[in-house]
Amino acid sequence: MNKLRLVAGVLVLGLAAAGCGGAKVDDTSGAAPSSNASAGAGTAPAGTVKMAINGWVGYEASAAVVDYLLENKLNYKVEKVNLAEEPSWQGMESGSVDVVLENWGHDDLKKKYIEEKGVAVEAGSTGNKGVIGWYVPEWMVQKYPDITDYKNLNKYADLFKTSESDGKGQLLDGDPSFVTNDEALVKNLKLDYKVVYAGSEAALIKAAQQATQQQKPLLMYFYEPQWLFNQLKLVKINLPPYTDGCDADPKKVACDYPPYDLDKIVSKKFSETGGPAYELVKNFNWTNDAQNQVADDITNNGMTPEDAAKKWVEANPTVWQAWIPQ
């Protein structure tokens, strides 16, 4: 009875493992018990920080720097949780996320998770200024100077036709989880366009690069801060200007995106028990240029996020030293 023996073997191991593992589960974090993970340093880490990583490289750049400082200056262990924006907020309720490092508005989520449920709190601005809009490559503006006014977009809809756009013009959006009013905008501004989702930031960037190199027409959703603006020029389309509250009803939006002051959100629990890690997150504040620099290193210079963060930290001690709690 070979199988019985195998089963018994597994059980013996399971019990033994449970015996020696059980003692370590007592910390409240509930996951990743690798308390001996920072081997080499020889000291136990001060705690674990679960940081949500949303799907754009700018976020990753900020996270890399905070991660580097937490691990190397404050001796924390950082667990990165790759998630879309809204699930990250949910994660603060379920306990799988402590920190959202770059939040884009999301007033509805703030209302739900901060005011109503009380599971999250704001932790101040990142210093980054966010812009969302529709962009075309620069050569198109030279060729069709009036294209930057949204009222003229219908005139050029044929240029933007693709195999995926149902005979209309294509408006290329990013990841379905990104902040976007584009479907409502197309509808409410009566534009002869179809929103097509590329699926990710990288796909948008690739489309922009091809559109510039091969002079292919492209209208796409994009945003700042973004390293790509250092590499090629995109021109923003002028939508009806944003006024306070014009985007209150997501189905009826007919105006541009608001200027975003990107901010940090942390779970209530982390704000109470996070100690110096929470202080560092709260103090973290830098410029769009700084973020773009790190993001550029990660994307184009073949650096891992850790290496890129290390390079920035070593070059800018005065900036980050102000974030370290006394």
Next chain:
Amino acid sequence: MVAAPADMASPVPVTARAQRFVRWLPAAVAVLVVALYVVFKNTAVLPHDDDASLFHWVNDARDWVDENRNTSPFFLFFVNYVRLGVAELFTLFQTALTALGWPGLVGVAAGLGWLAGGWRIAAVSVAAFAGIGVLGLWDASVDTLALTLSAVLLSLVIGIPIGVLAGRSPSVRRIVSPVLDVMQIMPTFSYLSPVVLLFLIGPASATIATMIYAIPPAIRITALAIERVSPTVVEASESLGATRWQTMRKVRLPMALNTITLGVNQTIAAALSMVPLVALIAAPGLGVDLIRALARVNVGAALVPGIGIVLIAIVLDRITRSAAVSRVRSRIVSWSGFAVLVVAGVALTPVLAPEFPEQWEIQIVRPINDVVNWIEGNWYGFTGFLNDTVAYGLLNPLQDVLTTAPWWLITLAVLAFAWRISGLRAGLIAAGCLVAIAALSLWEHSMETLTIVVVAAVITILAGALLGIGAARSRWFAAVLRPVLDAAQTMPSFSYLLPAVALFGNGRFTAIIASFIYAVPVVARLVEDGLRAVPGTVLEAARSAGSTDRQLLWKVQLPMARSSLLLAANQGIVMTLAMVVIGALVGAGALGYDVVAGISQQEDYGKGLVAGVALVLLGIMLDRITQGASGRLNPEKKRIA
């Protein structure tokens, strides 16, 4: 020689006239459908409406759950406990596996391999786990292993008793079997939303979602094993005065154990295929790297965790597979070998440090990406041409037809088609699914998804059939093809999205390419097996009657392999649907996009959940249409496999 389906053939002696009628009926129906389409085009279409009241109703239900998660007794005393319990189980596995350190874990794997199948399996285990370490995947792999093991453990704890019940009682089986059918057909994407609603995101939901996918084989194969225990042995045991429980424990279970172990094997395989998907709901592990690479359009970075999953799959597969084969070896040798390997591994942990040494890791991401970049840069014209040909030549026209035809006409056409292929019952179920989809207010998106699935399935089945025929006719070709197909089949389906994205950009064609790579191996294999199963004597007879090779294939082999061919089509279509849905992550849109958006945008939650239901219905419909082989000709097959 058109074989009329049993349901349509009249029981009275068939006159020549009736025969002609039967022969012409399909063509007549087809003409009728086309005529109706021309007349009724653009009437009774169901355009998509994001604001359907059903979606709002689901959103309200979600809000209710969100508000009452910590007050309603259903959550307080049931759901939340389940969540906590499952999370504890995962943490336990994770803690244990991490505490072993890498040498310990390799030692344990070697020990279990030795116990199950001797030194060969032990060596495979060591090599594969070492490979994972060398690829720099150790930590993520431990998380994946912990999640997989928790899900498999739960599947077995729940699945084996249900399987035993189903194996003993035909009435239980009648209830369980259709439920399992649906569980296996439905695209895995569709149940992420409800699972997340109940259990929030995190490892607990991930384990439960994995379990839902992994439990059907555990139940099915256990039931089969129990059913097949020789009745004479059972009778002998009963006549000796054994109670039912004794018979179960001492006779049935031990005799069924080999087969049940194979069930474990299948359960593990199913669980591993969920690894990438559950990363979307905050499960740690290799899936995270895959999804991340997908967002970065980084082929190399996606391939590496894919290989990691394959290596884990190989180890678990070989151990369970060889455990299912009886082998005679002295008990002392087995156990002492096991003990030596485990102790050696664990003892090495403090010496070698629990984390896999970084200097042993090798980097293969860059060379892979260099190749991809080269192809991208040089084949641009060709890939763009392919994409546009399929999009403008096949996808758009078909989508136009499906979205401008009245919904009742499509339903009738599907009814007629399924009736012709698989019988009236299947036809009615398929048509019923379509009516339900119309009621879900997701008709247009469903037709878009159906378009992609049909095009992908046709391409896949044609190519698979060609490969299968080639392999069946030439041993040399079969020998070359087999390892390629084996490799393609074991890689997680997500890994295929990446090369497809890199080559063809984002869109429907990319999803088609990915599902092609995913489903072709299965189709080719089923076709090859079906053709090889045609008895040699029949071929001999046909040859001696003067058939050419070509006649042999078309008049003898293919007709005789009809049921395998239909099964191949069935599997090809179901797998294609699963992959096309995942294609939403790379811009394939339609229902899959609704599901993705539902997970990540709260106002789209209702639409996403309903889209999941529509996907299940679409899956059932496609399965019923092509069920002819397994359902009608061989009623046993579906129940067993």
